[in-house]
Amino acid sequence: MVAVFSLNTTLIQANEQGVIRHPVAHSNVPVSAAVEVPASASLVYLSGKLPPLIDSSQPSDSPLAYGGNTKGQTVAVLTAIEKTLADLGLTLGDVIKMQVFLVGDPALDNKMDLAGFTEGYAMFFGAQAQSNLPARTLMQVSGLANKAFLVEIDVIAVRRN
Template identity: 55%
Template sequence: MLMAGMLVAGSAMAQDIVRHKIPNSDFPIAQAVEIPAGKTTVYLSGAIPSVVDEQADRSSVAAFGDTTTQTVSVLESIEKTLERLDLTMGDVVKMQVFLVGDPENGGRMDFDGFMEGYTQFFGTEEQPNLPSRSVVQVAGLANPGFLVEIEVTAVRP
């Protein structure tokens, strides 16, 4: 009886995060994520892109690249921050994405460019865990050259 009780308690403690797929869809986000009690939640502040062209004006899109380039840069920065915290991209459960309208895209956000960068990090064979996610177009970010800012919430396994 004691052994059965310990097994039940052990399985409750080992409960995993549940990621609910969008029904009838292969879109690479989770419709919802359930986090069991007792997990530690880690909130990362918004991350911004790195300079890719040292010769370009630091307040220009040219200094940071297009939406795809900026998305990859931001996600690499997030990945490094997570690693310093002993976490991985697979531990991300929620993502909020802020995209500025791209002048090269008629002032509309480049969602396809964002997805090109995003799918290099999420929903891959190496990292299949998908976060719940929102993507919004904003009027501007802290630097006029930024097209992308991303903040994430991760859960310590």
């Protein structure tokens, strides 16, 4: 078992030019337990992204204007992050750390919609999308800049020099 883990780590390192992603033991959650970055790489910190306006026919303080529920807003935010990364010559595969802030959904008795977030996240990270998984922190917060926002995500990406 130790040899298999070492082999997997070596393969990951070889595939990512020195970035080592350590899987979470005994879990199928699409995140890394830890990510190591070589000294030869630089880190790119993206500011937190909120969902963009998607439906201007909705009131600006309605979640429907920004993708609706947590899943819709997660997809909108990750799409915006993907575009920002592309503008910088990077991809979601270069993301090594992600912080996720979820507001409690009024439709779920003000509890964060982890299932909705996970569905949206899985469209971008994991075996089906791409296999480079970031270390991730996910937390519920009491509110964001607009009461319609349910999701904010910030990421750190690595640029291999």
